[in-house]
Amino acid sequence: MNSVLVIGIGDETLGDDAIGPTVAQQLESYMPKEVSIKRLSGEALGLIAAWENASKAIVLDAVKTGASPGTIHRFEPLNSTPFPVSHAPSSHQFGIAEAVEMGRVLDRLPQTLVIFGVEAEGFERGDPMSPKVRAAVPILQRRVIEEIELGVKVNA
Amino acid sequence: MTIRTIKVDHLARVEGEGSLYLRIQGNEVAEARLSIFEPPRFFEALLRGRAYSEAPDITARICGICPVAYQMSAVHAMERAAGVKVSEPLRKLRRLLYCGEWIESHILHIYMLHAPDFLGYQDAIEMARDHTDAVNRGLELKKTGNQLIRLLGGREIHPINIRVGGFYKCPEEKELKALGEKLKWARDAALETVRWVSGFPFPEYRRDYEFVALRHSSNYPINEGRIVSSKGVDIDACEFEDTFEERQVPHSNALHAFVKGRGAYFVGPMARYNLNFTKLPELARSAAKEAGLGEHCDNPFQSIIIRAIEAVFACDEALTLIEEYEPPEEPAIDVLPRGKTGWACTEAPRGILYHRYQMDANGDIIAASIIPPTSQNQKTIEDDLCAMAADNLDLDDEALQWRCEQTIRNYDPCISCATHFLNLEVERR
Numbered sequence: 001m002n003s004v005l006v007i008g009i010g011d012e013t014l015g016d017d018a019i020g021p022t023v024a025q026q027l028e029s030y031m032p033k034e035v036s037i038k039r040l041s042g043e044a045l046g047l048i049a050a051w052e053n054a055s056k057a058i059v060l061d062a063v064k065t066g067a068s069p070g071t072i073h074r075f076e077p078l079n080s081t082p083f084p085v086s087h088a089p090s091s092h093q094f095g096i097a098e099a100v101e102m103g104r105v106l107d108r109l110p111q112t113l114v115i116f117g118v119e120a121e122g123f124e125r126g127d128p129m130s131p132k133v134r135a136a137v138p139i140l141q142r143r144v145i146e147e148i149e150l151g152v153k154v155n156a
Numbered sequence: 157m158t159i160r161t162i163k164v165d166h167l168a169r170v171e172g173e174g175s176l177y178l179r180i181q182g183n184e185v186a187e188a189r190l191s192i193f194e195p196p197r198f199f200e201a202l203l204r205g206r207a208y209s210e211a212p213d214i215t216a217r218i219c220g221i222c223p224v225a226y227q228m229s230a231v232h233a234m235e236r237a238a239g240v241k242v243s244e245p246l247r248k249l250r251r252l253l254y255c256g257e258w259i260e261s262h263i264l265h266i267y268m269l270h271a272p273d274f275l276g277y278q279d280a281i282e283m284a285r286d287h288t289d290a291v292n293r294g295l296e297l298k299k300t301g302n303q304l305i306r307l308l309g310g311r312e313i314h315p316i317n318i319r320v321g322g323f324y325k326c327p328e329e330k331e332l333k334a335l336g337e338k339l340k341w342a343r344d345a346a347l348e349t350v351r352w353v354s355g356f357p358f359p360e361y362r363r364d365y366e367f368v369a370l371r372h373s374s375n376y377p378i379n380e381g382r383i384v385s386s387k388g389v390d391i392d393a394c395e396f397e398d399t400f401e402e403r404q405v406p407h408s409n410a411l412h413a414f415v416k417g418r419g420a421y422f423v424g425p426m427a428r429y430n431l432n433f434t435k436l437p438e439l440a441r442s443a444a445k446e447a448g449l450g451e452h453c454d455n456p457f458q459s460i461i462i463r464a465i466e467a468v469f470a471c472d473e474a475l476t477l478i479e480e481y482e483p484p485e486e487p488a489i490d491v492l493p494r495g496k497t498g499w500a501c502t503e504a505p506r507g508i509l510y511h512r513y514q515m516d517a518n519g520d521i522i523a524a525s526i527i528p529p530t531s532q533n534q535k536t537i538e539d540d541l542c543a544m545a546a547d548n549l550d551l552d553d554e555a556l557q558w559r560c561e562q563t564i565r566n567y568d569p570c571i572s573c574a575t576h577f578l579n580l581e582v583e584r585r
Binding site for chain 1: 199202217220221264268279280281284285288291292294295298299302311312313314
């Protein structure tokens with residue numbers, strides 16, 4: 001129960017939707033054993049199954065809130081208001097916001113849940129990430145590492 | 157004359173984005189339309205000129221719920237083009253992988269998308285407050301399917317271990333055996349699911365459908381078999397386009413499919429069940445009997461029971477396949493479909509999924525056609541909406557809309573799949 005989990009949500013072939021899985025993949029190469037990295041589609045039951053035994057889960061996703069592309073939003077849905085945005089390109093009506101709510105009802109949530117949502121520009125099939133979102137990759141990576149260190153300290 | 161319209165701009169609890177429009181004039185249903193307004197995604201741009209070996213990974217992207225189905229139809233079509241067949245152990249491993257997807261997809265639909273319709277909840281979260289044990293059971297069951305896919309596919313989404321000719325790496329016997337206990341639990345939980353859903357209230361509703369599914373000489377169909385129907389179709393996958401046709405309709409990005417010269421047809425769990433009941437294991441057949449189903453069912457509202465019965469089958473089949481597991485001698489065979497055309501149909505959770513590929517002399521794809529199950533069902537769904545609404549004109553708008561949405565969900569439509577058509581013909585120069 002002392003584990004930290006990073007979940008990258010999205011589809012690498014849908015333009016800016018690639019941000020979550022891309023950062024997750026890059027982190028994979030140099031993370032200590034205590035940190036697990038997963039790439040998921042964002043479907044709610046899969047998310048709950050992944051995070052329910054983690055002490056801290058950090059979810060990375062592309063979002064559309066109207067902010068300028070590349071902006072990194074940070075949400076702590078267990079401490080504040082529910083995750084306020086929908087994952088725009090997902091084919092799944094039953095996604096991340098529902099996973100948080102369903103996790104609450106079933107009492108299947110991680111102890112701490114942090115969601116990083118990167119403001120996306122486009123989700124066209126076959127497009128690469130837009131320059132502004134690509135520029136957010138190293139920044140998000142650093143913020144995730146800071147978040148992990150915080151998690152490890154808290155649990156130490 | 158009074159005119160009533162029921163409009164739902166964004167259908168919830170279906171995969172993808174769709175809308176519903178129903179027009180009632182006086183005492184008649186004038187029009188029912190299931191519209192799909194997600195723009196078609198042009199997979200042909202991704203496939204054109206790509207190597208035959210890339211088809212499974214590219215087409216797996218079409219759907220986050222049933223990537224294995226796309227991979228399986230693609231690999232079988234390529235092997236057919238090359239005129240080769242994989243060994244029996246590889247064939248069984250593919251069947252096992254597909255069982256994982258059936259479990260995952262059926263359980264997601266039963267527990268998260270369809271059950272709330274029968275129990276009177278707006279969504280699964282609301283339902284979970286009152287039916288916590290059931291929803292927890294669904295979650296664990298889905299995890300079991302997920303574990304199978306992760307073990308054989310290499311990861312949970314868009315599996316990366318599948319290739320034309322077989323797998324990149326085959327699992328070790330002990331890895332498979334380790335899933336045995338979990339699958340035994342899952343088989344019991346699936347039986348419990350059959351009991352749970354068979355107690356739901358079902359509207360009396362029947363129509364004369366043409367059911368279409370695969371039929372295999374010895375197994376309940378998953379990856380192989382002839383395409384058969386309840387009205388006499390009995391063809392090989394290479395005859396698919398001679399027997400079925402697709403028509404453009406103005407209100408939807410998805411094409412409507414028909415049996416040529418006859419009309420709409422019905423694919424999916426209920427079609428498989430009706431055409432292959434005797435191939436189900438005893439456990440699944442007795443669960444059906446206990447649930448009050450005969451060997452044939454033509455009330456689409458009861459498709460939720462059949463999904464649960466197929467979940468029992470998939471768990472049972474997975475256990476058998478694991479018990480009999482013999483590691484393949486090679487993880488994959490050589491497949492070279494140069495200058496050839498190949499076809500395949502496999503049973504995606506929602507029904508038959510057709511792929512056709514034509515390759516040039518280098519083995520690069522020059523033409524492809526993919527017909528997903530939801531587009532094949534779309535006309536049948538609209539016909540159901542008309543007939544069901546006509547029977548229920550006394551309901552107020554809210555109740556009628558509820559019943560309409562439930563009717564659509566009988567088919568577990570994967571609307572995002574249905575719009576991912578590709579139908580390309582490239583001129584060879």
